[in-house]
Amino acid sequence: MTPHASPRHVFVTGSSRGIGHAVAAAFVAAGDRVTVHARTAESAERARAELGAAGSVAADVTDAAALEAALASAAERAGPVQVLVNNAGAAETAPLSRLDVDQLRRMMALNVEPVLTAIRAVAPAMNTAGTGRIVTVASTAGLKGYAYVGAYTAAKHxxxxxxxALALELAAAGITVNAVCPGYTDTALIADSLDRLEARTGRDREAILEDFTRVNPLGRLIRPQEVADSVLWLAGAGASGITGQAIAVAGGEL
Incomplete structure (x- = not known):
């Protein structure tokens, strides 16, 4: 990876593992100053050491004040955030008979509200600079329906x-706002789902995995690095004319 002429301060939420970890690693390799984030200080610092990142912060993203404080602390140490990657999130499953408003609220609080909180926190400095890159890791669930994850699907939509909407508001300030929408990705989240389904149903793990990969014409899980490469491109000079897009990284599923 060719380093940038001028390293940027990149903040990646939920970067202690999975897609977020791969994204943070890609920016470190590109020569940027990366602040990694996790729910606990121990996880964040472990990821920082593994990646050779510039710094680490901890916050529960569902606590708006804590997330704002973490972003402020990172900016004080490494300068204004020039690239924000909203990656933190999670899914809960339930059929309609068990899907209630509480689950919907949890999914919105975890997958949507922190995105708004973080963007509001970094936008003023980006506006002053006349440039900025914001990329949110959404999901193909933000572009289509999936059974049994109604609340998660609603949140990603x-x-x-x-x-x-925010891409239109921030375009005049030179700030691009985009999303990448991975399909089923080879992360600990999917591994945990396979474990739970195997234990609950008694089905063979490989057969369950085939259910996950069947929707992908490539016939496999998406690799975290493939998502990271898309995020890196959207944050780069070559994508300066791309904003308001939701790009599927899903092997042709959509």
């Missing part, structure tokens, strides 16, 4: 809508 909301993230895509927020991306498109």
């Amino acid at each position: 909301a993230v895509v809508g927020l991306t498109r």
Whole structure:
């Protein structure tokens, strides 16, 4: 990876593992000053050491004040955030008979509200600089329906809508706002899902995995690095004319 002429301060939420970890690693390799984030200080510092990142912060992203404080602390140490990657999030499953408003609120609080909080926190400095890159890791669930994850799907659709709306508001300031929408990705989250389904149903793990990969014409899980490469491109000079987009990284699923 060719380093940037001028390293940027990149903040990646939920970067202690999975897609976020791969994204942070890609920016470190590109020569940027990366602040990694996790829910606990121990996880954040472990990721920083593993990646050779510039710094680490901890915050529960569902606590707006804590997330704002973490972003402020990172900016004080490494300068204004020039690239924000909203990656933190998670899914809960439930059929309609067990899907309630509480689950919907949890999914919105975890997958949507922190995106708005973080963007509001970094936008003033980006506006002053006349440039900035914001990329949110959404999901193909933000572009289509999935059975049994209604609340998560609704939340990811909301993230895509927020991306498109804020892209229009921030374009005049030279700030691009985009989303990447991975399909089923080879992360600990999927591994945990396979474990739970195997234990609950008694089905063979490989057969369950085939259910996940069947929707992908490539016939496999997406690799975290493939998502990271898309995020890196959207944050680069070559994508300066790309904003308000939700790009599927899903092997042709959509």
